[in-house]
Amino acid sequence: MLSEAAKKELNEIRQKYPEASAALLPALYIAQREFGHLGADAYEAVSDALGVPKAIARGVGTFYAMYKHKPMGRHIVQLCTNVSCMILGAEKLSDFLKNEYGLEPGGTTPDKRFSLVIMECIGACGTAPAMLVNDDFYENLTEKHIEEILEKYK
Amino acid sequence: MKPTNTVIKVCMGTGGIAAGGSDVMDAFRTELDASGIEATVEKNCLMHKVGCRGLCAKDVLVDVIVKGQKTTYQYVKPEMISRIVKEHIIENNPVTDWVVGDDYHNFHKKQLKVVLSDCGSIDPEDIDAYIAGKGYEAARKVITSSAPEDVIGIIKASGLRGRGGAGFPTGVKWEAAMKQASKQKYMICNADEGDPGAFMDRSVIEGNPHAVIEGMIIGAYSIGADKGYVYIRAEYPLAVERLRKALSDARTRGFLGKDILGTKFSFDIKVKLGAGAFVCGEETALIASIEGQRGMPRAKPPFPVYSGLWGKPTVINNVETLANVPYIIRNGAQWFSSFGTEKSKGTKVFALTGKIKNSGLIEVPMGIPLREIIYDIGGGIEGDRALKAVQTGGPSGGCIPAEMLDTPVDFESLAKVGSIVGSGGMVVLDADNCMVNMAQYFLQFTQMESCGKCVPCRIGTKRLLEILDRITKGKGKEGDIELLEKLSADIKAASLCGLGQTAPNPILSTIKYFRDEYEAHLKGKCPAAVCKELLTYYILEEFCKGCGACLRACPAGAITGEKKKLHKIDPAVCIKCGACFDVCKFKAVKKE
Ligand SMILES: Cc1cc2nc3c(=O)[nH]c(=O)nc-3n(C[C@H](O)[C@H](O)[C@H](O)COP(=O)(O)O)c2cc1C
Ligand code: FES
Numbered sequence: 001m002l003s004e005a006a007k008k009e010l011n012e013i014r015q016k017y018p019e020a021s022a023a024l025l026p027a028l029y030i031a032q033r034e035f036g037h038l039g040a041d042a043y044e045a046v047s048d049a050l051g052v053p054k055a056i057a058r059g060v061g062t063f064y065a066m067y068k069h070k071p072m073g074r075h076i077v078q079l080c081t082n083v084s085c086m087i088l089g090a091e092k093l094s095d096f097l098k099n100e101y102g103l104e105p106g107g108t109t110p111d112k113r114f115s116l117v118i119m120e121c122i123g124a125c126g127t128a129p130a131m132l133v134n135d136d137f138y139e140n141l142t143e144k145h146i147e148e149i150l151e152k153y154k
Numbered sequence: 155m156k157p158t159n160t161v162i163k164v165c166m167g168t169g170g171i172a173a174g175g176s177d178v179m180d181a182f183r184t185e186l187d188a189s190g191i192e193a194t195v196e197k198n199c200l201m202h203k204v205g206c207r208g209l210c211a212k213d214v215l216v217d218v219i220v221k222g223q224k225t226t227y228q229y230v231k232p233e234m235i236s237r238i239v240k241e242h243i244i245e246n247n248p249v250t251d252w253v254v255g256d257d258y259h260n261f262h263k264k265q266l267k268v269v270l271s272d273c274g275s276i277d278p279e280d281i282d283a284y285i286a287g288k289g290y291e292a293a294r295k296v297i298t299s300s301a302p303e304d305v306i307g308i309i310k311a312s313g314l315r316g317r318g319g320a321g322f323p324t325g326v327k328w329e330a331a332m333k334q335a336s337k338q339k340y341m342i343c344n345a346d347e348g349d350p351g352a353f354m355d356r357s358v359i360e361g362n363p364h365a366v367i368e369g370m371i372i373g374a375y376s377i378g379a380d381k382g383y384v385y386i387r388a389e390y391p392l393a394v395e396r397l398r399k400a401l402s403d404a405r406t407r408g409f410l411g412k413d414i415l416g417t418k419f420s421f422d423i424k425v426k427l428g429a430g431a432f433v434c435g436e437e438t439a440l441i442a443s444i445e446g447q448r449g450m451p452r453a454k455p456p457f458p459v460y461s462g463l464w465g466k467p468t469v470i471n472n473v474e475t476l477a478n479v480p481y482i483i484r485n486g487a488q489w490f491s492s493f494g495t496e497k498s499k500g501t502k503v504f505a506l507t508g509k510i511k512n513s514g515l516i517e518v519p520m521g522i523p524l525r526e527i528i529y530d531i532g533g534g535i536e537g538d539r540a541l542k543a544v545q546t547g548g549p550s551g552g553c554i555p556a557e558m559l560d561t562p563v564d565f566e567s568l569a570k571v572g573s574i575v576g577s578g579g580m581v582v583l584d585a586d587n588c589m590v591n592m593a594q595y596f597l598q599f600t601q602m603e604s605c606g607k608c609v610p611c612r613i614g615t616k617r618l619l620e621i622l623d624r625i626t627k628g629k630g631k632e633g634d635i636e637l638l639e640k641l642s643a644d645i646k647a648a649s650l651c652g653l654g655q656t657a658p659n660p661i662l663s664t665i666k667y668f669r670d671e672y673e674a675h676l677k678g679k680c681p682a683a684v685c686k687e688l689l690t691y692y693i694l695e696e697f698c699k700g701c702g703a704c705l706r707a708c709p710a711g712a713i714t715g716e717k718k719k720l721h722k723i724d725p726a727v728c729i730k731c732g733a734c735f736d737v738c739k740f741k742a743v744k745k746e
Contacts, residue, residue: 016424017446018464019445019446021445021446021447022444022445022446023446024446024447025426025427025429025443025446026427028429029388029427029429059448060446060447060448063431063448063449063450063605064428064429064430064431064449065429065430065431066388066389066428066429066430067429078389082350082351082595082599083350083351083508083545083548083581083592083595083596083599084350084351084507084508084581086595087508087509087581087583087587088508095731119389120348120350120430120432120599120602120603121348121349121350121351121352122389123168123347123352123353123356123387123389123390124168124169124172124353125350125351125352125353125505125507125513125579125581126169126210126211126353126505126506126507126513126514126515127169127172127173127210127211127213127513128507128513130172132389135391136172137168137171137172137392138172139168139169139172139173139210140172140173140211
């Protein structure tokens with residue numbers, strides 16, 4: 001179930017568009033925030049709120065990489081391994097996360113503290129390699145640097 | 155002594171914040187308070203954030219301007235602030251140890267800033283700072299006293315071409331939309347910047363969002379649109395936040411909304427967040443995404459200017475294109491077209507990354523030789539090594555080899571050598587970069603991001619990638635290079651949208667200039683020693699000191715040897731992870 005606040009937010013967004021289905025992307029973000037990820041209940045809630053068939057909602061949700069379809073950790077480590085980051089050592093960092101934290105791309109630590117998502121370019125290529133933890137950017141990364149950063153996220 | 159007329163500007167773009175810009179600002183506040191000058195600080199010392207000035211590699215960058223004298227500090231950390239405040243702000247003696255060097259000034263010397271002219275100097279979150287530098291004057295002039303035809307005339311005469319990749323003349327696009335009779339039209343700003351190696355649009359929005367908004371207002375007035383959207387990547391949280399604030403401030407000041415500046419012209423802008431799909435940067439996919447659908451491109455024609463968002467005439471322009479507009483209106487078409495080449499007017503913003511000393515954001519006149527960008531602005535290659543190639547235009551572009559560094563950087567010249575200006579990514583490569591691996595990287599990207607609607611792109615990129623994969627694993631076959639070329643030509647010809655039509659470019663340009671590298675891979679060698687499966691690691695007897703560092707680092711137990719004696723790697727056990735190579739202080743581990 002969506003919270004009352006979320007329902008209200010959804011309704012407001014709905015009013016901004018000429019047709020309900022146009023509100024799908026923001027609605028899915030809200031549902032993801034509420035449910036943690038987009039499962040059957042989340043799609044059901046969005047579909048009910050907007051009057052859009054569930055299949056359409058799911059079709060849209062599965063097209064975009066930023067919608068998550070399984071439970072995620074409390075903090076999402078989003079490491080860029082695209083070209084500028086790759087040539088400055090991003091692959092080593094991905095190995096480091098795997099070896100030190102047991103974080104596989106797409107995986108979550110058993111204590112649900114971190115999930116790792118491999119990103120395409122996040123626009124920090126001038127100070128590569130780079131990652132986002134939740135909404136915070138970290139750049140010029142080294143293994144030591146990552147260790148210090150992740151300490152901040154409990 | 156009390157500080158007078160002091161201005162402190164702290165770089166707070168994404169790069170500046172990541173390097174600790176907020177802590178630096180806090181330290182300044184605390185330090186100024188502690189110096190017992192807080193009473194005068196408000197009046198005489200102004201501190202504010204600025205957006206990216208380009209050289210994020212040296213962040214946090216701070217300008218301290220005392221009595222009109224500007225000093226720039228680099229790599230500023232909170233613990234440095236007390237000295238800066240005491241010696242520079244109070245005693246007026248700049249702390250020379252921390253001041254930027256020649257490379258900072260050389261980085262800026264050959265640049266020409268139009269779009270970025272206010273980035274890095276004004277506070278992006280302060281609409282008054284933008285207005286003080288003549289901001290919104292162009293919009294005011296246009297809305298209150300120009301006919302749409304005249305505005306379009308100026309944009310056409312300026313020669314401005316789209317900065318989103320295709321280089322389509324902006325004035326022509328606007329004119330086509332203006333001529334549509336429809337009551338409802340839309341003006342869209344494409345801020346879905348997704349090309350790997352590119353961050354121009356992010357920096358422009360973070361550094362000067364009002365210029366983009368002003369450009370949109372002028373565009374909307376010219377074509378007769380009353381609604382606008384900025385479609386922006388959700389991966390850029392800071393840009394989204396600054397854009398939203400800027401829109402709200404512009405609305406409060408009456409530059410957006412109903413009856414703007416007392417005229418009959420109404421226009422407002424909404425922000426639409428993307429959700430992580432590169433293909434949504436393509437204009438018809440972007441429209442589908444705003445409409446709430448899967449972001450899949452459709453065949454053109456009809457072009458969006460005839461049938462775009464919800465079937466209405468729609469102009470889509472790139473962030474940088476729009477940010478040029480107010481400056482063109484303010485300074486005139488002639489002024490703008492005095493920069494650049496015959497067919498590529500004005501300047502272009504590039505993101506300089508990879509193995510370059512001064513990586514960062516630059517703006518140069520179109521037509522500048524690539525060499526000047528790399529050596530004069532970029533300061534040359536990291537470690538003064540030899541340059542191998544410059545990749546431009548991201549996954550739609552190609553590699554320009556070192557021998558062609560004198561190529562002028564403009565739409566026509568780059569196309570001639572098999573690359574493109576594209577959105578403005580420039581990735582600098584040296585001898586340690588394998589060109590087949592580069593092509594493979596880009597193909598992995600396009601194959602992942604292919605929306606799957608058309609067969610040539612969906613299956614073609616997959617096949618291309620498979621061939622590249624086997625070449626880099628030493629399993630390439632005779633004829634694979636020719637097969638890549640043939641398949642590439644088919645995909646280019648038959649794909650539905652620009653993604654597929656340009657996806658093979660990184661392959662074609664690397665085959666064109668680095669065919670020998672492909673051939674070497676077919677013979678089982680990676681000349682740059684990058685492709686894992688083709689490497690063998692061994693230890694050089696004359697350098698090995700027998701320190702045992704490699705033995706301890708090897709996760710596979712492939713290394714044997716006694717202390718102070720030559721160590722050996724067993725190739726049958728070696729997993730080629732490179733740990734020994736990285737850890738050896740004596741350069742005794744060799745890979746080839
Ligand atoms: C796969 C693909 C991705 C694109 N991504 C972007 C983008 O991120 N930003 C952009 O401005 N244009 C992008 N474009 C180009 C747009 O389709 C369109 O040409 C451009 O936004 C028009 O604006 P302009 O005339 O100001 O350049 C992309 C095109 C393709 C084929
Ligand atoms: S390639 Fe990693 S941030 Fe751009």
